[in-house]
Amino acid sequence: MTVSRTVELEGHIIDSGTMGNCFGAVMDMGGEFEVEEFEVGRHKHAETYCRMRVMAETEADLRAILHELNQQGATVADPRDATLHEAPEDGVVPVDFYSTTNHPTFVRVDGEWIEVEDAEMDCALVVERGEPEDGERPRVQTKVLNAVEEGDLIVTGESGIRVEPPERPRNGGGSFGFMQGGVSSERPSASLIEEIADEMREVRETDGNVLVVCGPAIVHSGGRDALADLVREGYVDALSAGNGFAVHDLERDLYGTSLGVDTEKLEHPRKGHKHHIYTISEIARLGGIEEAVDEGVVDEGVMYECVSNDVPYVLAGSIRDDGPLPDTITDSIEAQNAIREQAQEADIVLMLATLLHSVAVGNCLPSTTKTVCVDINPATVTQLLDRGSAQAIGMVTDIGTFIPMLAEELLEE
Incomplete structure (x- = not known):
């Protein structure tokens, strides 16, 4: 005996590939489907509607298929309210809790569809009635598992949940029209940089937020000064990096080297290999980066411009760090929360030459946030896509070339 449910798809589901993905998911997971109604949009802006019955051998199999279809944007027909269960204790969620995507999501509570606040992947959904x-509507928020508190009302199962993945533009145009996802070293860098610059100008003019995620390669590849210029001129509103980036940047100011190598002459000065740890010691002696700037010890570079222009930064530590700097957040949960706050404020994110921090920030971003990842290694963008940051576009190029070109485009008279 088989069990079945009816689901609906609506939007530009043909050209975006959504319908094909749903058909494929059903078959790949051992189910069957029958299209009951199909209305094709007959002009560019018309939407397509598909209603289909999904069948599986068991309830468990059907539930798994419905979960996959939900991630693709399918909605169960004749939806019921979401099923809610209380969290049994702090940090523990009910069995069969709904694990979120990073797409815009709506939850049906008391017969009303409520948009989820702060969309983020791999979280629980918590309902506040x-x-x-007093005229208060219910609220639905994402919570990472370690933030769940005993008694929180957690959404479980698939009923009463609607996901709306962003759709690819039909004509590739519009704002940020080149953002089609994927990675290629063949993309026309100059034209892409021009579009990125245009988007950053628009964000700036509308009091939006540009978040830059930085890797140490920016410093020793020659992109540091151009990035500092962008911070000084107001094109960067927040910076996220690791201990290594800040140390490289500060070492370049204090000693003219990065990891002991003279970045101008490409020579190894005597005792240059110690400059990294000397830098950490000097900043620690002064009490931190801001104190070093106030004392005049640090007077140029990216971190200097962040302090001088009140651009907030998060330095997240790792097990590999030397020192670390006093400003580096060594508690991983605290660092995640700080990155999460930055991500939720961002309108556009530039991920520059850092795999680990790009993935960390990407995990916190909603799929509606425009994201550009630049790295010499295509695996960086591939990793982002595999983790679910499908909105990311990748440029495979030298970061020391990209940042000066972007700065030239933005700062030209």
Whole structure:
């Protein structure tokens, strides 16, 4: 005996590939489907509607298929309210809790569709009912598992949940029209940089937020000064990096080297290999990066411009760090929360030459946030896509070339 449910798809589901993905998912997971209604949009802006019955051998198999279809944007027909169960204790969620995507999501509570706040992948959904007598609507928020508190109302199962993945533009045009996902070393860098610059100008003019995620290669590849210029001129609103990036940047100011190598002459000065740890010691002696700037010890570079222009930064530590600097957050949960706050404020994110921090920030971003990843290694963008940051576009190029070209485009008279 088979079990079945009916689901609906609506939007530009043909050209975006959504319909084909759903058909494929059903078959790959051992189910069957029958299209009951199909209305094709007959002009560029018309949407397509598909209603299909999904069948599986068991309830468990059907539930797994429905979960996959939900991630693709399919909605169960005649939806019921979401199923809610209380968290049994702090940091513990009910069995069969709904694990989120990073797409815009809506939850049906008391017959009303409520948009989820702060969309983020791999989280639980927590419902706050509010006080109807005071005119308060329910709220639904994402929570990472370690932030769940005993008694929180957690969404479980697939009922009463609607996901709306961003759709690819039909004509590739519009704002940030080149953002089609994927990675290629053949993309026309100059034209892409021009479009990125245009988007950054627009974000700046509308009081939006540009988040830059930085790797140490920026310093020793020659992109540091151009990035510092962008910070000084107001094109960077927040910076996320690791201990290594800040140390390289500060070492370049204090000693003219990066990891002991003279970045101008490409020579190894005597005792240059010690400059990295000397830098950490000097900044620690002064009490931190801001204190070093105030004392005049640090007077140029990216971190200097961040302090001088009140650009907030998060330095997240790792097990590999030397020192680390006093400003580096060594508690991983605290660092995640700090990155999460940055990500939720961002309108566009530039991920520059760092695999680990790009993935960390990408995990916190909603799929509606425009994201550009630049790295000499195509695996960096591939990793982002595999983790679910499908909105990321990748440029495979030298970061020391990209940042000066971007700065030239933005800062030209």
